[in-house]
Amino acid sequence: MAVSDEQVEELRRAYAARPPEIAVDDPLRRLDDWATIIAYVITLARAQGRDEVDDVELLVLASSCTKVELRESAHVLAPLGFDKVVARLRELVRAAPRGPRKTGRRWPKRRRPA
Numbered sequence: 295m296a297v298s299d300e301q302v303e304e305l306r307r308a309y310a311a312r313p314p315e316i317a318v319d320d321p322l323r324r325l326d327d328w329a330t331i332i333a334y335v336i337t338l339a340r341a342q343g344r345d346e347v348d349d350v351e352l353l354v355l356a357s358s359c360t361k362v363e364l365r366e367s368a369h370v371l372a373p374l375g376f377d378k379v380v381a382r383l384r385e386l387v388r389a390a391p392r393g394p395r396k397t398g399r400r401w402p403k404r405r406r407p408a
Contacts, residue, residue, distance in 0.1 A: 305356040329370035361390045
């Protein structure tokens with residue numbers, strides 16, 4: 295089952311509408327990077343009998359993951375045996391935003407000889 299745009303918007307609305315006291319006690323708050331967040335979502339999906347690939351896709355589409363973050367997550371999760379999730383992450387890399395550049399200029403400004 296593919297994730298629909300309605301599901302993505304519903305998750306975004308639910309996240310924005312959560313009370314502040316839930317935001318403080320949010321279990322995802324203590325997780326450091328996207329790979330651990332995705333592994334946590336996989337664990338929850340397996341425990342509740344849901345499709346882990348669809349849950350991860352819903353999380354990625356509803357959040358602001360960049361291509362670099364998705365690639366790093368796939369690189370971490372691949373040796374752990376999450377093959378279906380890694381395959382879907384690699385598909386989602388193509389549609390993800392690039393993210394900010396590290397520097398303003400790619401090359402130093404050239405000076406004209408005097």
